[in-house]
Amino acid sequence: MAEDRQPAPPAPTETVKILIADRVAQEGIDFLRTHLPEATIDVRTGLSPAELCSIIGDYAALVVRSETQVTREVLAAGKRLKIVARAGVGVDNIDLETATRLGIMVVNSPLGNVIAAAEHTIAMLLALARHIPAADRSMKSGKWEKSRFLGSEVRNKVLGIIGLGKVGSEVAKRARGLEMEVIAFDPYVSAEQASKLGVQMTNLEDLLRRSDFVTLHTSLTTGPSGTRGLIGARELSLMKPSARLINCARGGIIDEEALLQALKEQRLAGAALDVFSQEPIRDHALLRELVSHEQVVATPHLGASTEEAQVGVALDVAEQIVTVLRGGFPRAAVNAPLILPETLKVLQPYMTLLEKMGRLYTQLQPGPLHRIELSYSGEITAYDLRPLQAALIKGLLEPISDAHVNMINAPLLAKQRGLEITEQKSPTASEFANLVTLRVLDVNGRASFAGQGESEAEHVELLSGTVMHGEPRIVRVGRYWTEFVPEGYILFCRNPDQPGMIGRVGTILGKAGVNIRHMDVGPIERAPRPRHPGAKPDIALMIISVDDPIPDWALEEIRASGDIFGLTVVNL
Numbered sequence: 001m002a003e004d005r006q007p008a009p010p011a012p013t014e015t016v017k018i019l020i021a022d023r024v025a026q027e028g029i030d031f032l033r034t035h036l037p038e039a040t041i042d043v044r045t046g047l048s049p050a051e052l053c054s055i056i057g058d059y060a061a062l063v064v065r066s067e068t069q070v071t072r073e074v075l076a077a078g079k080r081l082k083i084v085a086r087a088g089v090g091v092d093n094i095d096l097e098t099a100t101r102l103g104i105m106v107v108n109s110p111l112g113n114v115i116a117a118a119e120h121t122i123a124m125l126l127a128l129a130r131h132i133p134a135a136d137r138s139m140k141s142g143k144w145e146k147s148r149f150l151g152s153e154v155r156n157k158v159l160g161i162i163g164l165g166k167v168g169s170e171v172a173k174r175a176r177g178l179e180m181e182v183i184a185f186d187p188y189v190s191a192e193q194a195s196k197l198g199v200q201m202t203n204l205e206d207l208l209r210r211s212d213f214v215t216l217h218t219s220l221t222t223g224p225s226g227t228r229g230l231i232g233a234r235e236l237s238l239m240k241p242s243a244r245l246i247n248c249a250r251g252g253i254i255d256e257e258a259l260l261q262a263l264k265e266q267r268l269a270g271a272a273l274d275v276f277s278q279e280p281i282r283d284h285a286l287l288r289e290l291v292s293h294e295q296v297v298a299t300p301h302l303g304a305s306t307e308e309a310q311v312g313v314a315l316d317v318a319e320q321i322v323t324v325l326r327g328g329f330p331r332a333a334v335n336a337p338l339i340l341p342e343t344l345k346v347l348q349p350y351m352t353l354l355e356k357m358g359r360l361y362t363q364l365q366p367g368p369l370h371r372i373e374l375s376y377s378g379e380i381t382a383y384d385l386r387p388l389q390a391a392l393i394k395g396l397l398e399p400i401s402d403a404h405v406n407m408i409n410a411p412l413l414a415k416q417r418g419l420e421i422t423e424q425k426s427p428t429a430s431e432f433a434n435l436v437t438l439r440v441l442d443v444n445g446r447a448s449f450a451g452q453g454e455s456e457a458e459h460v461e462l463l464s465g466t467v468m469h470g471e472p473r474i475v476r477v478g479r480y481w482t483e484f485v486p487e488g489y490i491l492f493c494r495n496p497d498q499p500g501m502i503g504r505v506g507t508i509l510g511k512a513g514v515n516i517r518h519m520d521v522g523p524i525e526r527a528p529r530p531r532h533p534g535a536k537p538d539i540a541l542m543i544i545s546v547d548d549p550i551p552d553w554a555l556e557e558i559r560a561s562g563d564i565f566g567l568t569v570v571n572l
């Protein structure tokens with residue numbers, strides 16, 4: 001198999017070799033030369049995948065940006081490879097799973113180009129508002145078309161920011177300086193955090209309806225609550241015909257075909273695009289037509305391309321290469337282990353459990369987090385449980401951001417999000433040998449219920465889990481006792497605790513050709529409660545693990561079948 005690396009034969013010479021495969025700032029290369037004088041540094045950009053595979057076996061370190069694809073084949077051929085360094089943030093071009101399996105460290109520069117990306121967004125905003133690229137083209141063709149390029153001021157206009165993270169927050173600050181009214185949609189940022197930036201939080205639909213400019217700053221994530229295709233035909237139809245859309249985040253967040261259609265039908269006044277679903281776009285017919293459209297301003301993924309950012313990211317990763325090649329631990333390891341090998345054996349299944357609990361919570365109950373109480377009971381309390389907390393933070397944050405969480409950065413990343421985690425330990429076992437419970441508290445430190453009746457049944461403020469036969473199990477979701485393996489696609493819904501409900505859902509899934517792997521209906525109480533004749537049935541939680549994604553039409557049919565509500569599909 002490709003990823004089974006054969007041990008490297010002894011090198012003919014012991015020279016350490018570093019390959020720079022994409023253009024990076026000279027300062028980074030100079031840093032490597034100064035601090036690793038014994039190393040050979042080769043700068044070879046524009047290599048084909050086959051060329052890269054044929055030479056990578058000689059190198060201990062590989063430096064890339066977003067162009068070079070560091071595939072499983074490249075990593076497998078990298079018999080001496082210790083580190084892949086991404087001079088920038090996104091590691092979508094690196095096969096992280098294979099790198100981790102092969103013990104190759106991947107590092108990046110998580111903060112080095114945030115300002116560059118925010119400034120590029122503002123440049124795009126003003127270029128759109130004042131038709132600067134089109135006016136420049138017209139001048140260069142010898143024309144003086146003063147009346148053709150009537151622009152609009154941005155002052156007092158509404159800027160809608162989707163994704164108020166590192167870049168989105170910097171864009172907000174700059175837009176406030178331009179006297180714009182800034183609103184934002186980010187299910188994971190609280191109104192209090194936003195108000196410190198002078199930003200008002202709202203929902204996606206309201207943002208799209210109200211904004212004169214909409215700018216995207218989420219990472220590209222897949223899965224049921226992912227951002228791929230977040231802005232499609234329906235979302236574009238909500239925008240004002242005079243509105244303009246900016247994407248300096250990632251290609252794939254906008255449905256490019258729907259965007260082109262909206263522009264052609266003049267249902268949108270313009271778009272500025274720095275990123276595309278295929279890069280470089282080469283002869284991709286749709287993307288070619290999109291970037292050639294009169295109302296589109298396009299740049300070839302230049303968000304991070306400033307001298308300052310490039311020097312910053314190049315130095316950042318060069319320092320980490322030196323550290324790793326000298327046997328140290330880098331400060332921005334993307335795939336760093338969360339735990340030392342000695343304790344790994346005992347805590348590994350619990351780390352998986354905590355990460356799954358985090359992923360489950362983020363998808364079941366999206367929203368800002370303020371405080372989490374983690375309680376442990378049983379013999380695991382004898383260990384240093386910090387890796388478990390880091391695993392929880394990893395599970396909570398990674399589905400919704402570019403964050404790569406490790407033991408070192410986990411507490412900092414949680415703090416940056418305004419999340420406080422407290423721990424309680426009790427060595428006395430409950431009915432489970434070891435039990436972990438996470439309880440989510442609101443800003444006032446209370447475990448809040450959303451309301452009464454159905455909304456109360458839908459609200460999840462608590463999750464409990466354990467490990468059985470070395471495998472994580474979730475045993476409680478909100479008010480419900482249950483037992484299921486947190487793995488793959490899982491459907492959650494609520495229904496009155498009465499006959500016929502399971503069959504109804506099962507029939508629709510069967511019609512959709514979706515195989516049910518496991519099913520559980522969680523009661524509120526452990527033992528059935530005596531029910532008076534004529535009393536309303538309790539609300540039960542139905543949990544169904546399936547082998548494949550459930551098609552949208554089947555979900556709609558389940559929703560419309562009556563008595564079933566609070567339907568969510570998570571991908572663990």
Ligand SMILES: NC(=O)c1ccc[n+]([C@@H]2O[C@H](COP(=O)([O-])OP(=O)(O)OC[C@H]3O[C@@H](n4cnc5c(N)ncnc54)[C@H](O)[C@@H]3O)[C@@H](O)[C@H]2O)c1
Nearest residue numbers: 117163164165166167186188218219249303304400401402
């Ligand atoms: N064009 C460039 O050269 C360039 C440069 C730097 C960063 N980027 C990209 O910009 C984007 C933002 O980077 P960042 O460092 O600010 O990331 P970040 O992780 O700090 O912020 C992302 C934000 O998106 C939010 N979010 C997640 N899912 C969401 C959803 N469904 N709806 C609304 N908000 C959601 C998260 O809560 C988070 O606050 C990333 O895609 C990054 O790769 C591009």
Ligand SMILES: O=C(O)[C@H](O)COP(=O)(O)O
Nearest residue numbers: 065066067088089090304
């Ligand atoms: O992820 C990033 O850091 C940015 O998208 C920049 O990518 P680049 O280094 O290829 O310009």
